[in-house]
Amino acid sequence: MVSMHDWLTAAERDRRAAGLVRRTDDRRHPGPSTLDLASNDYLSLSSDPRLRAAAARAVERYGAGAGASRVVTGTTPCHTELEHALSELTGQPAALVFSSGYTANIGVVTALGSPDTLLITDAHIHASLIDGARLSRSPVAICAHSDLDALARLLRDRTQERAIVVVESIYSVLGDAPDLRRTADLCAKHDAFLVVDEAHGIGVAGNGRGAVHAAGLAAAPHVAVTATLSKSLGSQGGAVLGSPLLREHLVNTARTFIFDTGLAPAAAASAAEACRIVTAEPDRVAEVHRLAAAIAEAAGVPVAPGAVQSIPADSPEQAVAAANRLSEQDILVGCFRPPSVPDGVSRLRLVARAGVDRSRAVHAAHLAAEWSRAASTV
Ligand SMILES: Cc1ncc(COP(=O)(O)O)c(C=O)c1O
Structure with missing residues (x-):
């Protein structure tokens, strides 16, 4: 038998030997x-005085924490306003705010997955989506990164009636982007549902409205979007965007929504303010793209879309x-x-x-x- 202390000590030693120690x-x-x-913080909004003021007003009015799950007493007008602001920004019919992008991803994947639903995940997706896939009890097929032929084969050859395809609109480490239009078309052809994580897309792609909106897929019934409020929107929290029917399903079945305290009102209010700024000040988004091109040129690498x-x-x-x-x-x-x-x-x-x-x-x-x-x- 090995004590937890000895096990932790050995794990720490192995990480150090491999040069893989992370620090806070x-x-x-x-x-x-x-x-x-x-x-x-792509748009440098986290320190914007308007976000700070919105957060301060929310704290004054509703306190520092939401106090309970959104389905108990944790939904404040800040949450409702934020959901409207996110819908308006992305062109999606409905939005549901979670306490983080991580819990939004786990929530939607577990609420839609099941043992008779094939989950096809791109090989480069974020840890939160991988964890959601593991918890969903769905059979999982990992698709070669952005390989539409491989995706078509997996969709065509599946034995399960339902299928969900999971991709990101801009991948977080390599910064590359899939062809969302063709991915969505393939999903439609094979009766599959597409979940697009726009953590790095909202506020950056498509004038800030996201890559799904830019691809003309904002109201497509077979496409849902997940988002974080902690990157371009300069705050904290996450969301799932899609049809009102999907929202209703998540409110009733997504465990990371139901059994989690609602997002702090200050974070909700500052993210809503950020949504309005993204639309009102398009030059912020354009500046990101101008600087991205300059950085890529100086580094001698092809410019990435985000x-x-x-x-x-x-x-x-x-x-x-x-x-x-x-x-x-x-x-x-x-x-x-x-x-x-x-x-x-x-x-x-x-x-x-x-x-x-x-x-x-x-x-x-x-x-x-x-x-x-x-x-x-x-
Ligand atoms: C692609 C992607 N999805 C989800 C998340 C999780 O979002 P959050 O930090 O809001 O939990 C991140 C990063 O943090 C991410 O890069």
Whole structure:
């Protein structure tokens, strides 16, 4: 027998030996002079005075917490307003707000899945969707990344009556995007339901209204969207968007909705304010795309469709060394290594964000590209 203490000690030693120790170091929180190309606050709204004011008003009025599940007493007017604002932004008929994007994803996948429903998940989907798939009790088929021929085969050859296809509109590590129109058409042809995680799409793709809206799929009855409020919308929380019938089903069956305390009113109110800003100030979104193109050009990589620009490194060590070297210059970038990279290639992840200094960001992209190559002197 092994005690929990010994097991934890051995696990910690193995992580350290593999160079895979994660930290929650508040010194990595960006200071006023930091060039932050690591966070997902794409539109720089999290510190916007209008979001702060909306949050403060909500705290004054409704208190710091929702106090109970949304289906008990935890739904405030802030939640209802946010659901309307999200519907308006994305063009979706209905929205249901969860306490995070993680719980929204688990909620929708588990509420729609069943042992007689095939769940076809793209090979690069987020951990929250993988966890949802595991909990759903559905048989799962992992489809090669954005491979529409493979998807067509899986849909055609299935033995289950129902099928759900799960993709992201912009993938979080590589920053690439699937052909949503063709994916949705394939789903329609094979009577399948499509769930699109727009965590990195809303606020960035399609003038900020998301890639599903841009593909003309906002009101398609066989498509649902999941979202986080913690990236472009600068707040915290998550949502599922789709038909009123889907919303009603989730309110009654999604365990991460029913058995979870409602989102804090301040987070709901600030996210609703962010939805209005995204529509009213389209230049914020355009600025992200202009900066994304400049970063990609400076780094010598093809420009990715969202804010995330991905720079491959020659090795995991090289990626870590380059990120550390940038950090010494007060520049924060993401650093991804196996096992956190879906294609096994270590990389730096530079995020184009509205409001950051363009010339510093371009300089950082040059350095990132140079320092992530083995020939550079680290
Ligand atoms: C693609 C994707 N889906 C879902 C989530 C989870 O969202 P949240 O942080 O709101 O839980 C994230 C990231 O955090 C993500 O990148």
